[in-house]
């Protein structure tokens with residue numbers, strides 16, 4: 113397998129590459145139980161995070177991952193930089209190129225920006241989320257978390273609930289789940305369901321039909337209010353009643369012993385309650401921990417073009 117330069121989406125990865133990244137994350141995760149959690153793998157390399165959109169966990173997850181591989185980590189402060197003064201993405205890339213960065217982790221509200229950057233630099237580019245398009249490291253960490261639970265995912269059913277329309281997580285995670293043989297269903301109000309979805313994905317408009325489908329795991333999404341141009345629903349309370357994981361629905365989850373996932377950040381009282389956050393079978397913290405191991409494995413698997 114020839115190492116690739118960039119990670120832009122799941123669709124461009126071969127099955128072999130997906131397996132390679134997931135398998136190699138296992139020994140990286142084992143490191144976390146040691147007092148010294150660092151290996152010299154990327155010593156002398158530099159990773160830069162370039163976030164044009166705010167991020168809570170993804171950026172720090174990449175930074176922790178890179179430092180555990182002994183890479184140097186720098187953050188390009190978009191707010192304070194000349195980007196707000198109108199510098200184009202390409203000009204920024206020229207600057208980064210001159211700095212001889214090895215890996216750049218990009219998040220942007222516009223789909224396709226990481227691809228544009230990747231075509232214009234020898235640096236390895238990792239997409240940390242572009243618009244509604246893709247979030248490949250989230251998908252890989254979700255797949256890793258699911259594989260920890262069920263080593264063979266074939267035939268397992270994942271129900272993804274919430275704002276599918278604006279979710280790069282829904283697109284990338286459902287893609288990797290199908291590649292690993294899982295069955296995928298979406299549950300969302302009509303206003304948050306994409307007009308076109310792959311025919312293999314089941315579509316539900318209410319929880320009752322979704323429960324009848326007997327999912328093995330429920331994956332909640334945040335409503336992406338920042339991407340909505342008009343109100344998607346009368347109120348957050350109304351959304352919670354119809355589509356959220358209410359206490360009654362949490363009881364069903366518990367009775368069926370189903371695990372719960374969420375990429376974060378959560379909106380308490382909208383898609384999830386305090387009780388949901390404390391649910392004993394929640395995998396949300398596993399997703400966070402696994403995110404570091406999987407991102408270490410991604411950095412390890414990529415090769416920047418030589419100088």
Ligand code: NCD
Nearest residue numbers: 169170241281334375376377
């Ligand atoms: C997601 C994102 O930014 O796409 N979060 C994340 O990566 N942790 C999902 C979201 O913002 O709701």
